[in-house]
Amino acid sequence: xxxxxxxxxxxxxxxxxxxxxxxxxxxxxxxxxxxxxxxxxxxxxxxxxxxxxxxxxxxxxxxxxxxxxxxxxxxxxxxxxxxxxxxxxxxxxxxxxxxxxxxxxxxxxxxxxxxxxxxxxxxxxxxxxxxxxxxxxxxxxxxxxxxxxxxxxxxxxxxxxxxxxxxxxxxxxxxxxxxxxxxxxxxxxxxxxxxxxxxxxxxxxxxxxxxxxxxxxxxxxxxxxxxxxxxxxxxxxxxxxxxxxxxxxxxxxxxxxxxxxxxxxxxxxxxxxxxxxxxxxxxxxxxxxxxxx
Amino acid sequence: xxxxxxxxxxxxxxxxxxxxxxxxxxxxxxxxxxxxxxxxxxxxxxxxxxxxxxxxxxxxxxxxxxxxxxxxxxxxxxxxxxxxxxxxxxxxxxxxxxxxxxxxxxxxxxxxxxxxxxxxxxxxxxxxxxxxxxxxxxxxxxxxxxxxxxxxxxxxxxxxxxxxxxxxxxxxxxxxxxxxxxxxx
Numbered sequence: 343x344x345x346x347x348x349x350x351x352x353x354x355x356x357x358x359x360x361x362x363x364x365x366x367x368x369x370x371x372x373x374x375x376x377x378x379x380x381x382x383x384x385x386x387x388x389x390x391x392x393x394x395x396x397x398x399x400x401x402x403x404x405x406x407x408x409x410x411x412x413x414x415x416x417x418x419x420x421x422x423x424x425x426x427x428x429x430x431x432x433x434x435x436x437x438x439x440x441x442x443x444x445x446x447x448x449x450x451x452x453x454x455x456x457x458x459x460x461x462x463x464x465x466x467x468x469x470x471x472x473x474x475x476x477x478x479x480x481x482x483x484x485x486x487x488x489x490x491x492x493x494x495x496x497x498x499x500x501x502x503x504x505x506x507x508x509x510x511x512x513x514x515x516x517x518x519x520x521x522x523x524x525x526x527x528x529x530x531x532x533x534x535x536x537x538x539x540x541x542x543x544x545x546x547x548x549x550x551x552x553x554x555x556x557x558x559x560x561x562x563x564x565x566x567x568x569x570x571x572x573x574x575x576x577x578x579x580x581x582x583x584x585x586x587x588x589x590x591x592x593x594x595x596x597x598x599x600x601x602x603x604x605x606x607x608x609x610x611x612x613x614x615x616x617x618x619x620x621x622x623x624x625x626x627x628x629x630x631x632x633x634x635x
Numbered sequence: 636x637x638x639x640x641x642x643x644x645x646x647x648x649x650x651x652x653x654x655x656x657x658x659x660x661x662x663x664x665x666x667x668x669x670x671x672x673x674x675x676x677x678x679x680x681x682x683x684x685x686x687x688x689x690x691x692x693x694x695x696x697x698x699x700x701x702x703x704x705x706x707x708x709x710x711x712x713x714x715x716x717x718x719x720x721x722x723x724x725x726x727x728x729x730x731x732x733x734x735x736x737x738x739x740x741x742x743x744x745x746x747x748x749x750x751x752x753x754x755x756x757x758x759x760x761x762x763x764x765x766x767x768x769x770x771x772x773x774x775x776x777x778x779x780x781x782x783x784x785x786x787x788x789x790x791x792x793x794x795x796x797x798x799x800x801x802x803x804x805x806x807x808x809x810x811x812x813x814x815x816x817x818x819x820x
Contacts, residue, residue, distance in 0.1 A: 348802065348803060348804075392799075393799065394799070396797075399757070399758030399759060399797075401723075401727065401730060401731075401757065401758065401797075402723065402727075402730050403723050403727075454730050455729055455730065515722060516722045516723045516724050517719075517722075517724050517800060517801075518723055518724050518800055519723065569729065570722070570723050570727065570729045570730055571722045571723065571729075572718060572722075630715070631714075631715060
């Protein structure tokens with residue numbers, strides 16, 4: 343049993359997928375709005391199996407884990423406040439908060455290294471990381487707010503971002519970051535499957551909690567990997583295009599993809615959204631050189 | 636850590652009747668390690684940059700040592716593997732650039748000694764005991780400075796320091812062998 347639980351494939355895929363699928367099927371029936379809890383559950387079981395649950399010392403990896411488990415709820419609360427009746431100006435301000443929050447979280451995570459820098463080097467290191475966190479969060483939130491009409495785009499964006507992060511960090515950064523990013527990918531995939539198992543006439547929904555639970559940890563893993571490992575910053579630029587490609591699915595002629603069956607639409611959307619992941623993987627591969635352990 | 640052991644050993648050396656201060660010679664002080672690789676073979680590596688100081692009072696039989704190892708200076712002879720060892724999977728060298736050892740107790744045993752101290756890796760501090768075989772002191776034949784040297788060994792579990800990646804395939808037990816030379820200030 344111990345040997346099974348220490349297998350990286352079990353830690354990064356089988357366990358989080360299984361836990362998330364069971365949780366998603368239960369939540370879909372009893373608490374549909376909280377189906378995103380399944381992603382968090384899948385991520386948490388991967389954390390238990392890889393790093394264990396401890397906060398001391400509070401390393402960058404543990405900060406990311408804390409953010410991945412806690413921030414989705416805070417972002418959901420911010421989103422709830424945003425949609426409450428209020429002036430358009432205030433709403434615009436509120437909609438910037440999730441991105442700013444993730445940017446601040448990213449800065450907190452890389453702070454031990456940033457504080458050793460001087461002058462422009464601080465911004466050279468921190469700016470891409472914070473900008474990436476803000477852009478991805480803004481993109482995920484914008485897609486999430488589209489609700490049911492954008493299921494394929496939301497799902498494809500969440501999946502490809504997690505898988506792209508898992509692949510690039512595996513090649514050029516940290517196997518641990520990769521395992522945990524793939525775990526988010528597996529858990530998100532389980533929630534998507536659970537969503538698609540419903541009646542065809544009932545539109546599948548991911549929900550904002552799912553969108554945030556999938557986006558937050560992988561965004562921070564990729565961002566941190568540029569500082570704590572050797573992931574090229576250009577990889578972030580490429581991965582940042584994933585939500586944009588997902589957005590493009592909502593417009594003609596790409597909108598035609600949605601007109602087919604839900605499963606086919608998801609596969610087609612994922613393939614389209616994977617396009618910016620390919621150069622990210624190539625960049626990581628170039629930076630890493632030959633792989634051997 | 637190995638440097639710390641060396642420093643401690645130097646403290647143990649019967650150099651004089653007063654406390655003497657020594658500075659680690661980084662060109663002759665290298666913490667080496669071995670670890671099981673997937674059950675196939677034993678991987679050898681070392682850290683290339685070490686600094687530190689030791690104090691030795693031979694008359695009182697007391698001493699202390701503080702060692703700082705540059706975590707990023709790890710070298711196993713293959714850059715890609717070294718990069719991985721510097722990553723958050725292992726030493727997390729960007730976030731925790733220094734490995735430190737600070738002695739808490741030195742016990743002299745004939746020409747050798749046992750040095751107990753706090754080893755800190757990736758922000759986790761554990762007590763580690765270093766066995767120092769023979770402490771050899773004398774005048775350097777070329778620069779004529781007073782030098783002490785020794786070899787120290789220890790064994791530790793990397794998982795104790797939160798370094799759990801690859802367990803149990805990549806071994807948990809790390810064997811340390813530290814070659815140390817220190818020059819009297």
